[in-house]
Amino acid sequence: MLVIADYGVGNLASVKNMLKKAGFESVLASDAVTIESASKIILPGIGAFDHCMQQFNASGLREVVTRKVMEDKTPLLGICVGLQMLMENSEEGIEPGLGWFAGKTIKFKKDKIGELKIPHMGWTNVRLEKKSDLTENLGDQPRFYFVHSYHVQPENKSDELLSANYGYDFTAAISRDNIYGAQFHPEKSHKYGMKILENFARL
Amino acid sequence: MLIHKRGLVKSVKFKDHKYVGDPMNAVRIFNEKEVDELAIIDIDASVENRSPDIWRIEEIVSEAFMPIAYGGGITTVDQVKRILSAGVEKVILNRSAVKTPALITEIAKQFGSQSVVVSIDYKKNFFGKQGVYIENGKTNTGLDPLVFAKQMEEAGAGELLLNSIDRDGSFSGYDLEMIEKISGALSIPMIAVGGASALSDFKKAVQHGASAVSAGSMFVFQRPHRAVLISYPSQKELETQVYEGL
Numbered sequence: 124m125l126v127i128a129d130y131g132v133g134n135l136a137s138v139k140n141m142l143k144k145a146g147f148e149s150v151l152a153s154d155a156v157t158i159e160s161a162s163k164i165i166l167p168g169i170g171a172f173d174h175c176m177q178q179f180n181a182s183g184l185r186e187v188v189t190r191k192v193m194e195d196k197t198p199l200l201g202i203c204v205g206l207q208m209l210m211e212n213s214e215e216g217i218e219p220g221l222g223w224f225a226g227k228t229i230k231f232k233k234d235k236i237g238e239l240k241i242p243h244m245g246w247t248n249v250r251l252e253k254k255s256d257l258t259e260n261l262g263d264q265p266r267f268y269f270v271h272s273y274h275v276q277p278e279n280k281s282d283e284l285l286s287a288n289y290g291y292d293f294t295a296a297i298s299r300d301n302i303y304g305a306q307f308h309p310e311k312s313h314k315y316g317m318k319i320l321e322n323f324a325r326l
Numbered sequence: 327m328l329i330h331k332r333g334l335v336k337s338v339k340f341k342d343h344k345y346v347g348d349p350m351n352a353v354r355i356f357n358e359k360e361v362d363e364l365a366i367i368d369i370d371a372s373v374e375n376r377s378p379d380i381w382r383i384e385e386i387v388s389e390a391f392m393p394i395a396y397g398g399g400i401t402t403v404d405q406v407k408r409i410l411s412a413g414v415e416k417v418i419l420n421r422s423a424v425k426t427p428a429l430i431t432e433i434a435k436q437f438g439s440q441s442v443v444v445s446i447d448y449k450k451n452f453f454g455k456q457g458v459y460i461e462n463g464k465t466n467t468g469l470d471p472l473v474f475a476k477q478m479e480e481a482g483a484g485e486l487l488l489n490s491i492d493r494d495g496s497f498s499g500y501d502l503e504m505i506e507k508i509s510g511a512l513s514i515p516m517i518a519v520g521g522a523s524a525l526s527d528f529k530k531a532v533q534h535g536a537s538a539v540s541a542g543s544m545f546v547f548q549r550p551h552r553a554v555l556i557s558y559p560s561q562k563e564l565e566t567q568v569y570e571g572l
Contacts, residue, residue, distance in 0.1 A: 137413040140388045170438070240515065242440050246362055264561075268393050270415065270440060311393050311415070313360045 125149040126161035130182035133167030137310040147324040155187040168204030173216030175204045196301045198326045206304030225278040236290030242272040249285040265315045267307035329368045338495035340463035346554045353389045359558035363393045371399025372421045387413040420445045421460040427481045434482030444478040449491035463491045486516045493521030495543045500531040509535030525567040
């Protein structure tokens with residue numbers, strides 16, 4: 124069963140709705156037992172980084188999600204702040220991240236984006252940095268809907284899956300083994316987002 | 327998309343509402359056409375002093391796989407919380423922005439300024455002076471659009487919708503003069519609404535300072551007889567006729 128981790132933040136209904144539209148059932152889970160039965164896990168996140176980490180730590184889901192991902196190799200997809208949580212830390216807060224990827228989350232560099240505004244909000248084209256099952260058949264010029272002031276900076280170039288440009292090139296998605304993360308909102312990105320969620324559901 | 331008595335309507339100068347179809351059906355079509363963003367306005371809520379219909383919003387959003395902005399009847403932070411958790415990205419305020427600007431500040435503080443949009447609905451009064459109107463264009467607030475726009479930016483609005491009532495449904499092009507005047511005084515994004523007739527109008531609005539453009543009638547009517555036919559430019563048309571050279 125595809126499980127969306129419900130630890131008290133994020134727009135869970137939209138993810139579930141789009142999965143349904145793509146033909147996949149999913150459940151929202153706020154308890155360890157349901158997460159334990161998951162064949163795939165989606166980790167959403169929205170708002171302040173510290174708030175997300177604190178809620179996730181307090182939810183009682185962190186241990187079971189970590190075990191599933193690390194030991195059972197259950198595929199996990201982090202979305203937006205859910206992606207940022209996979210890094211070691213974030214400039215936005217003081218809470219440590221999960222640290223599954225080497226590197227941190229940083230604020231858009233004002234001096235490098237010129238007249239552009241923070242948050243970066245809207246549709247932006249992405250570029251494939253490597254091959255992956257998650258990004259199969261995305262079509263020509265895939266574009267996604269972004270809303271964020273911070274972006275991840277993986278230390279290992281090989282972790283970068285998609286990049287995008289907003290004043291400068293930044294990492295739009297990462298992946299390694301069974302762990303994936305997207306800065307954009309696939310659930311709000313039409314057919315491109317649907318393809319990503321569909322690919323994830325089919326892993 | 328304007329919601330009126332549960333149906334989808336389109337107006338001319340905020341009046342003469344013509345029924346254009348079922349909202350759910352329209353959302354499904356707009357999905358297929360890959361619109362960049364959809365603004366859904368319940369034009370009855372404020373006029374009837376009614377709260378946003380959360381159940382209805384949830385129903386519409388469940389079929390909308392693009393960013394959504396919702397406006398109509400919002401008066402409290404709690405309503406905003408429920409609307410955003412229904413899967414909406416932004417809320418649009420009009421009457422409350424005039425009556426209780428502190429609400430804008432509070433929404434920005436709790437959910438980020440990117441989630442709060444103020445719609446500045448304006449038209450010329452009897453004496454030819456431009457003024458801000460609320461309650462679906464029925465009530466003159468006596469406020470000057472430029473002064474009000476600056477106040478809203480200061481209050482914490484992340485975005486402004488500059489909505490020309492006089493041009494609504496007119497197919498006469500955007501109010502370029504006002505777009506230039508307001509956008510020049512702001513540092514937050516401003517979206518032009520009212521009057522779009524062709525892709526060239528989008529380009530002109532952006533060249534005059536709009537950060538983005540919005541249209542209603544152009545996407546739901548086929549001229550010359552205002553026959554209902556939902557349409558939306560393809561990415562290719564937008565690239566070659568609007569984005570190129572901007």
